[in-house]
Amino acid sequence: MTKIIDLKIKEKIYKSKKSQLSILNNFNLEVNTGEKIAIVGKSGAGKSSLLNIIGLLDRNYDGEYTLFGSQTDHLLTSELAQWRNQRIGFVLQESALIDSLTIEDNIKLPFLYAGSEKESLRQEAFETVTNAIEIKHILKKKPLECSGGEKARAVFARGIIMNPQIILADEPTASLDVENRERIVNLLFRMNKEFNTTIITVTHDLEIANCHDRVIHLERSK
């Protein structure tokens, strides 16, 4: 198995006018290709911050991060954006859709930043994903016209449409009913099984966390 993530954080500091908060102190994480990892912990422990760092959304921390074998602090912001587009998929809560776009446009949004090559392959991927996730019937609808479960599946579809090597899921089932929660988790694991995609899930739900290969508990800083 290949090491895909090698992250060593000395600390991540959040500063406000009155105080400062240090989290993820001396936190190390190594992840291999195809692993399923759950991150759990109380609010404020740094779960989402960790996901932002892994997902190249935040470089403002003290530490070293090697992703796909490359030191990320040497990468340009345009390269980071390209990796976010093609190698990392984000699966967030169902509200993470642009309300003025149709579900189809929301799902196809990553195509906009992927250049004009392989357009027919992308259309094929779009057909496959929307069929598999069973959202064909809502493609022309706007998010506000869809149910929570439908929106969650649309967010999921957007996260996997570029067939990423890593999926970062931040509380993807937080506001879903049991049926839709299972559906999303099954879809995540199906991606892992079929494409050997690395899955990192931030969740409060221990039942879901325990379905992963590894569970990382984050403690709140004292």
Add this chain to the structure above:
Amino acid sequence: MKIFKFFISKIFLRKAILGISMILLLCMANYITFIAARSILSTFQGYQETKCINQEGNYIANLDPDSDIDIDAIGEDGTQVVYDYLNKNFNYAFYTDGFMASIPNINDMEISLSYMNEEYYKLNQFELSQGTDLDFDYQFDKEIPVLLGKGLSKTYPVGSTIKIEESVLDRPLTLKVQGILKQNAYHSNYYAPNSKTYYNFSILVPANEKFIHHANIDLQWNGLMDVTILETTKEKIADLSDVIEDNLGAKFNFFSQKENYDYFNEYYVHSLKIIAVITLALLVIITCLAIWNVLVSVRLMLKDFTINLLVGLSYSKLRKIFYSYFGILSFINLMVIFAFTASNRYGCWLRKDATFVTYGLFSLIGMDWLALLVVAFSDVVIGIIIVENMLREIKKVPISLGVLQ
């Protein structure tokens, strides 16, 4: 381009009210900048023109505003005595304009006749596009050599003659076209340098001593109002004032170079400073309002921006999109100012306003283009401030939070 189109059609236009308010704010900023820049440029041009008359030892006449005169009581005998005194004791620059004449021309304009003597002509160094300089040694019962504005050059090319019933001499005259002035040649008011009249549909008539002597009271009186006495002394000027007062019953002030500069500094430089400060203050206020407007926009569109950042948009691309968007808004505003200026200039053509008609692309003249350039520059500055503030605001919010806004 595809990404930019997407942002325009799917994001910015969905919140059109914010774009419209930005256009309105920019329009205000641009209009204020344009008017201020053009006033300053026009005043500077007028000042440059006046400088050739306003030399040391020269005194420019000005009717005392407190002088209690009875215009009807002024007769040609009185003015002639004054001119005789001037001819005998001084070199003086004589200029007067605003005498209208109906002369056939392809633009069907009323023509303005401007009269000047040789001293005035020499001091002003009129630039010609065709023909030769004015000749002041002529017999006005034969042909009088004249210069024409560009607007008359097609109807009356160099060498042609114009027969008119001249109101100043009250007799038919034959004018011979000696030369054509460069387009948009102008004359600034000595005491309001930002106010000018254009010679495009004017005839410049050389007025020698004999001409002035035979002219009617209107020309003689109007000529005295702005007459400039050259290379003289305060004492001699005092004597001249007495002669004028004795013969015309009018009190004239003659201002020296220093007094004219003081007047200019007191009234114009001071006014220009106030205009500049007010313009700057208004620009700062408008820029602050524009920043507030974009910060509201960012808050309303934060989710849209951050979702795009999440799926592959880089901050550098987002910066380019913002600059392009702001560029389009600025361009729209520049076009509005341009259209407004062009319609004003073109309005002079429609109204047949001969002394304000100008030539140029869409009738715009040099100072209009310069003022538009100043506006474009101010837009660049405002654009940098606004776009960088937008980006700073977007970067301040973690993407994960922005997405879930």
